[in-house]
Amino acid sequence: MKKIMLCELNISEGKDSGRIEAISDALASTPEITVIEVNSDRDHNRSVFSFIGEPEVVLDGAKNASKKAVELIDMSSHKGSHPRMGAIDVAPFIPIRETAIEEALETARRYGRFLGELGVPVYYYEDAATRPERRNLVDIRKGQYEALPEKMKDEAWRPDEGPFAFVPKSGATVTGVRFPLIAFNVNLRTTDLSVGKEIAKRMRFSSGGLRFCRAIALELADKNMVQVSMNLTNYEKTPIPVVFDLVKSLADSFGVGIAESELVGPLPLAAVEDIMRHCLRVRAFTAEQIVESHLLG
Numbered sequence: 510m511k512k513i514m515l516c517e518l519n520i521s522e523g524k525d526s527g528r529i530e531a532i533s534d535a536l537a538s539t540p541e542i543t544v545i546e547v548n549s550d551r552d553h554n555r556s557v558f559s560f561i562g563e564p565e566v567v568l569d570g571a572k573n574a575s576k577k578a579v580e581l582i583d584m585s586s587h588k589g590s591h592p593r594m595g596a597i598d599v600a601p602f603i604p605i606r607e608t609a610i611e612e613a614l615e616t617a618r619r620y621g622r623f624l625g626e627l628g629v630p631v632y633y634y635e636d637a638a639t640r641p642e643r644r645n646l647v648d649i650r651k652g653q654y655e656a657l658p659e660k661m662k663d664e665a666w667r668p669d670e671g672p673f674a675f676v677p678k679s680g681a682t683v684t685g686v687r688f689p690l691i692a693f694n695v696n697l698r699t700t701d702l703s704v705g706k707e708i709a710k711r712m713r714f715s716s717g718g719l720r721f722c723r724a725i726a727l728e729l730a731d732k733n734m735v736q737v738s739m740n741l742t743n744y745e746k747t748p749i750p751v752v753f754d755l756v757k758s759l760a761d762s763f764g765v766g767i768a769e770s771e772l773v774g775p776l777p778l779a780a781v782e783d784i785m786r787h788c789l790r791v792r793a794f795t796a797e798q799i800v801e802s803h804l805l806g
Contacts, residue, residue, distance in 0.1 A: 513606040535577035539570040554589025595680030625670030637685035692773035705735035721747035750787035
């Protein structure tokens with residue numbers, strides 16, 4: 510079996526189709542890369558490029574796309590509803606099959622050194638973190654891009670790679686290795702952001718919610734909705750159906766309906782098993798019952 514790694518490259522551009530296409534082309538030009546999805550959101554002003562391949566191929570793809578993103582994106586004029594601190598905001602590398610954690614860590618660090626050589630300040634997070642206080646993306650990104658000028662005066666915020674300086678055009682990047690995360694959003698039929706904030710507060714673990722759920726509320730001006738945007742950091746222990754049911758229950762308590770939900774990036778088959786068992790009550794369902802699962806090489 511081939512080694513397989515996944516990268517979910519988050520860039521701070523979701524409006525300019527020309528820039529997004531140019532970055533997509535740079536990624537697709539990488540030999541043997543498989544691009545799973547490019548998800549762009551105008552309200553977030555953010556795009557997520559999800560791609561897989563052998564570790565060396567994924568590293569090359571990340572370099573090609575990132576070089577173009579650094580060239581085209583100017584953070585000094587960036588506006589969007591999603592938290593961000595750089596043109597390449599976060600770039601996690603996720604071992605999927607036959608790939609040791611050590612190889613994934615080396616891939617992330619080689620990528621970090623590459624960005625550092627381009628003049629981008631880089632922080633390592635999750636399994637690649639060099640300090641305990643840098644494991645959590647939320648902690649590193651606190652204050653977002655606008656906080657970087659002051660952070661770069663504080664020795665505690667010296668980057669792991671690249672210049673110890675505020676770089677207005679690129680901002681800073683976070684990269685590392687983590688467990689497969691599910692980005693799951695629920696859009697509410699309301700324009701009242703306070704409702705979304707209260708639901709997000711009750712969802713996220715840091716304020717008493719579900720153990721492996723991070724949640725924030727965002728305005729979706731183009732849709733006249735409010736979004737509860739969530740990261741499920743361990744879908745095995747905090748499954749999608751449990752998350753959706755709780756959001757729906759909370760929304761009902763505010764007299765607000767759910768318009769739709771969305772997944773950003775790929776979904777592990779094991780998460781599909783949870784959905785089938787919970788939502789359809791299919792007893793003892795496994796991914797082996799999905800025809801396409803037998804075609805995977």
